[in-house]
Amino acid sequence: xxxxxxxxxxxxxxxxxxxxxxxxxxxxxxxxxxxxxxxxxxxxxxxxxxxxxxxxxxxxxxxxxxxxxxxxxxxxxxxxxxxxxxxxxxxxxxxxxxxxxxxxxxxxxxxxxxxxxxxxxxxxxxxxxxxxxxxxxxxxxxxxxxxxxxxxxxxxxxxxxxxxxxxxxxxxxxxxxxxxxxxxxxxxxxxxxx
Amino acid sequence: xxxxxxxxxxxxxxxxxxxxxxxxxxxxxxxxxxxxxxxxxxxxxxxxxxxxxxxxxxxxxxxxxxxxxxxxxxxxxxxxxxxxxxxxxxxxxxxxxxxxxxxxxxxxxxxxxxxxxxxxxxxxxxxxxxxxxxxxxxxxxxxxxxxxxxxxxxxxxxxxxxxxxxxxxxxxxxxxxxxxxxxxxxxxxxxxxxxxxxxxxxxxxxxxxxxxxxxxxxxxxxxxxxxxxxxxxxxxxxxxxxxxxxxxxxxxxxxxxxxxxxxxxxxxxxxxxxxxxxxxxxxxxxxxxxxxxxxxxxxxxxxxxxxxxxxxxxxxxxxxxxxxxxxxxxxxxxxxxxxxxxxxxxxxxxxxxxxxxxxxxxxxxxxxxxxxxxxxxxxxxxxxxxxxxxxxxxxxxxxxxxxxxxxxxxxxxxxxxxxxxxxxxxxxxxxxxxxxxxxxxxxxxxxxxxxxxxxxxxx
Amino acid sequence: xxxxxxxxxxxxxxxxxxxxxxxxxxxxxxxxxxxxxxxxxxxxxxxxxxxxxxxxxxxxxxxxxxxxxxxxxxxxxxxxxxxxxxxxxxxxxxxxxxxxxxxxxxxxxxxxxxxxxxxxxxxxxxxxxxxxxxxxxxxxxxxxxxxxxxxxxxxxxxxxxxxxxxxxxxxxxxxxxxxxxxxxxxxxxxxxxxxxxxxxxxxxxxxxxxxxxxxxxxxxxxxxxxxxxxxxxxxxxxxxxxxxx
Numbered sequence: 001x002x003x004x005x006x007x008x009x010x011x012x013x014x015x016x017x018x019x020x021x022x023x024x025x026x027x028x029x030x031x032x033x034x035x036x037x038x039x040x041x042x043x044x045x046x047x048x049x050x051x052x053x054x055x056x057x058x059x060x061x062x063x064x065x066x067x068x069x070x071x072x073x074x075x076x077x078x079x080x081x082x083x084x085x086x087x088x089x090x091x092x093x094x095x096x097x098x099x100x101x102x103x104x105x106x107x108x109x110x111x112x113x114x115x116x117x118x119x120x121x122x123x124x125x126x127x128x129x130x131x132x133x134x135x136x137x138x139x140x141x142x143x144x145x146x147x148x149x150x151x152x153x154x155x156x157x158x159x160x161x162x163x164x165x166x167x168x169x170x171x172x173x174x175x176x177x178x179x180x181x182x183x184x185x186x187x188x189x190x191x192x193x194x
Numbered sequence: 195x196x197x198x199x200x201x202x203x204x205x206x207x208x209x210x211x212x213x214x215x216x217x218x219x220x221x222x223x224x225x226x227x228x229x230x231x232x233x234x235x236x237x238x239x240x241x242x243x244x245x246x247x248x249x250x251x252x253x254x255x256x257x258x259x260x261x262x263x264x265x266x267x268x269x270x271x272x273x274x275x276x277x278x279x280x281x282x283x284x285x286x287x288x289x290x291x292x293x294x295x296x297x298x299x300x301x302x303x304x305x306x307x308x309x310x311x312x313x314x315x316x317x318x319x320x321x322x323x324x325x326x327x328x329x330x331x332x333x334x335x336x337x338x339x340x341x342x343x344x345x346x347x348x349x350x351x352x353x354x355x356x357x358x359x360x361x362x363x364x365x366x367x368x369x370x371x372x373x374x375x376x377x378x379x380x381x382x383x384x385x386x387x388x389x390x391x392x393x394x395x396x397x398x399x400x401x402x403x404x405x406x407x408x409x410x411x412x413x414x415x416x417x418x419x420x421x422x423x424x425x426x427x428x429x430x431x432x433x434x435x436x437x438x439x440x441x442x443x444x445x446x447x448x449x450x451x452x453x454x455x456x457x458x459x460x461x462x463x464x465x466x467x468x469x470x471x472x473x474x475x476x477x478x479x480x481x482x483x484x485x486x487x488x489x490x491x492x493x494x495x496x497x498x499x500x501x502x503x504x505x506x507x508x509x510x511x512x513x514x515x516x517x518x519x520x521x522x523x524x525x526x527x528x529x530x531x532x533x534x535x536x537x538x539x540x541x542x543x544x545x546x547x548x549x550x551x552x553x554x555x556x557x558x559x560x561x562x563x564x565x566x567x568x569x570x571x572x573x574x575x576x577x578x579x580x581x582x583x584x585x586x587x588x589x590x591x592x593x594x595x596x597x598x599x600x601x602x603x604x605x606x607x608x609x610x611x612x613x614x615x616x617x618x619x620x621x622x623x624x625x626x627x628x629x630x631x632x633x634x635x636x637x638x639x640x641x642x643x644x645x646x647x648x649x650x651x652x653x
Numbered sequence: 654x655x656x657x658x659x660x661x662x663x664x665x666x667x668x669x670x671x672x673x674x675x676x677x678x679x680x681x682x683x684x685x686x687x688x689x690x691x692x693x694x695x696x697x698x699x700x701x702x703x704x705x706x707x708x709x710x711x712x713x714x715x716x717x718x719x720x721x722x723x724x725x726x727x728x729x730x731x732x733x734x735x736x737x738x739x740x741x742x743x744x745x746x747x748x749x750x751x752x753x754x755x756x757x758x759x760x761x762x763x764x765x766x767x768x769x770x771x772x773x774x775x776x777x778x779x780x781x782x783x784x785x786x787x788x789x790x791x792x793x794x795x796x797x798x799x800x801x802x803x804x805x806x807x808x809x810x811x812x813x814x815x816x817x818x819x820x821x822x823x824x825x826x827x828x829x830x831x832x833x834x835x836x837x838x839x840x841x842x843x844x845x846x847x848x849x850x851x852x853x854x855x856x857x858x859x860x861x862x863x864x865x866x867x868x869x870x871x872x873x874x875x876x877x878x879x880x881x882x883x884x885x886x887x888x889x890x891x892x893x894x895x896x897x898x
Binding site for chain 1: 239243380463490
Binding site: 514544548627640646 | 838
């Protein structure tokens with residue numbers, strides 16, 4: 001008998017009274033202008049926001065945002081200026097030294113400025129190891145709150161995904177807020193009409 | 195009359211300036227939390243929901259654990275079941291040794307602290323590298339966390355700067371600017387991530403229905419930990435289960451707002467399986483949690499999501515610091531968890547509470563740590579840990595208040611106490627009240643005496 | 654409406670003027686008030702110290718002498734809260750606890766039951782309101798600062814009926830003063846620091862008086878203020894409401 005069986009038996013034995021799940025749904029906060037709230041919140045968590053013009057080329061958007069970037073990592077087909085592809089690198093560490101990583105977001109959350117990124121690439125390191133991160137988000141993916149986000153979330157085949165809200169940050173030394181602790185030093189969210 | 199907590203608190207308060215700073219720092223976190231809470235009209239509703247979801251989950255835990263582990267196993271994740279700390283440490287060591295791992299990076303986990311995993315692995319030749327900046331600083335200084343969310347908050351930048359220089363992590367002499375030091379740590383840790391053979395994370399939430407492990411960080415260090423090495427280990431207490439995404443949304447919204455006063459952590463990462471070409475192990479740890487479930491008065495401590503809000507609001511924690519508590523988790527929830535872990539060993543923290551109940555009101559999962567301290571105090575006598583002086587005083591009061599005649603006589607005689615010279619009433623050991631206070635004066639005539647004499651007239 | 658007046662032990666011995674003010678105020682409002690002579694204490698001091706079992710007989714005694722009244726009114730939020738919330742637990746298995754449903758702090762009683770629209774009181778001073786923990790978080794005399802609920806404060810509502818008064822609240826309006834019963838002698842250093850911080854914030858409002866519904870908190874702060882020669886005075890809320898009677 002593994003401890004699993006012993007534990008489950010013990011938990012059942014030690015449960016005194018069983019409680020039901022709450023049956024009323026939560027009315028999460030909603031905003032008159034969800035897009036505007038998302039943009040404001042994104043800025044307040046440290047992201048840059050770019051509203052793409054209709055038909056604007058993704059290469060140009062990334063170039064404009066990070067003109068100095070040399071190594072650009074992405075598996076997005078339409079991004080032709082990418083120099084390295086997280087789907088084809090041999091190891092995650094091959095992505096070290098990436099200046100800008102470009103990934104697709106699915107859902108943007110207005111209440112907290114985070115974006116759901118289905119990590120369908122072979123090496124998800126691209127989302128974290130890059131000095132700067134560009135997240136391309138369809139405007140229709142912007143929702144009010146986390147309740148709505150978790151209702152719509154798409155988990156890719158890899159079984160991995162993350163909500164990212166602005167750059168990596170820490171306040172571990174004397175509560176002083178510093179951007180770029182371990183992962184991206186800066187994040188640009190590109191909002192596009194489909 | 196003193197406890198280990200009160201003695202340590204006394205030493206802490208010897209440095210008045212540092213106490214002021216510590217109190218102000220954590221009060222500002224409480225204020226940030228208040229700002230976040232007031233921004234959501236549904237805040238109290240969320241707390242109530244969170245409490246009910248946890249009550250439900252904890253009282254159906256066996257079912258949810260079965261569902262959760264089956265989900266993980268269906269996607270090739272290896273699930274382990276650890277009875278106690280020893281069990282847990284050995285499982286981790288086995289996994290690492292069978293993969294020939296010499297170095298493991300890890301993100302923050304209170305559970306590994308609880309199990310004293312790092313020293314155990316180090317004794318067996320494994321190099322464990324903490325990657326949360328605060329935890330890394332403490333590891334290099336050989337110190338313990340003083341807070342569960344901001345572990346190194348008690349340190350000043352000069353201390354960090356000096357240590358970084360000594361360890362060769364920073365190069366600019368005397369530069370203790372937090373931005374500079376953080377950049378140095380970034381470089382230092384980047385190498386660690388690339389060299390490590392395994393990465394361990396904790397787990398904020400385990401979703402039963404889908405088998406997601408959810409980890410929240412601000413630095414992204416849990417993500418680096420799981421993106422580089424090809425072996426991912428998850429240390430997870432069995433109480434971390436939530437039923438589904440709907441429930442998860444409630445906790446995700448509460449956790450960071452309560453903890454640091456941010457609308458969310460920078461990263462909320464989901465791991466349902468190992469990344470391509472890698473391997474993932476989840477170690478579910480009991481270590482006494484299944485016993486807590488049977489404790490009628492304290493089982494709801496299992497609802498705790500380790501946000502630390504109770505510490506930030508606690509007026510005693512803010513003015514005594516994390517190290518004055520004898521259990522590794524300080525503050526209101528730590529008092530309770532320590533007692534549940536080993537009441538005969540950690541009862542010195544039970545004194546660290548005025549019963550102000552602020553913690554009961556900030557807790558996002560409606561654990562009522564303050565009210566539970568009252569319950570623990572009732573138990574100390576049976577554990578033979580009650581303070582003799584307090585017991586004597588209570589005994590005296592019982593005698594007095596059980597006998598109205600005696601009470602009346604005492605009231606008449608009480609003013610005589612005013613005649614005792616202050617020198618006699620202000621000896622610390624005999625009268626700790628005199629440490630801070632001038633003695634109050636007994637009234638010449640008590641209310642009762644006035645009433646008996648008919649001195650009170652209707653208006 | 655018959656009202657039983659409960660004057661908690663330490664108010665009785667140290668602050669009888671608070672009891673007197675309560676009696677005067679209630680009778681001035683035309684209420685029928687009696688003080689049952691055999692009363693002693695509510696049992697809170699030993700219970701908070703960890704010896705609630707020693708209070709079992711006190712709880713029964715309390716219920717015996719006060720059960721005949723429609724309301725039991727006490728000028729002490731903390732004691733009223735103890736009777737209301739803890740007596741049923743201590744009476745369990747022994748006797749039915751009737752008084753826990755009848756007990757009210759005097760502020761609560763005036764605000765919720767008597768609802769006076771005017772008072773004769775005149776008090777031309779600046780006061781800083783001490784929202785004591787058990788008043789706030791157990792009796793809900795005001796909205797706790799931790800909670801997201803509409804703001805209210807029954808103490809301030811009543812004080813507003815007093816002529817000439819200026820009412821202030823300190824920063825951190827309901828942070829604990831550090832009394833906590835036996836806490837103050839078991840953890841004297843933290844208790845002292847909390848008291849000092851609290852007094853400082855009250856004084857920063859420019860107040861001449863610190864006032865509150867709990868003489869215990871006031872006693873703690875007064876003891877510290879006196880020892881450290883701080884120029885601030887202390888007065889129970891009910892003494893202000895009864896000023897001039």
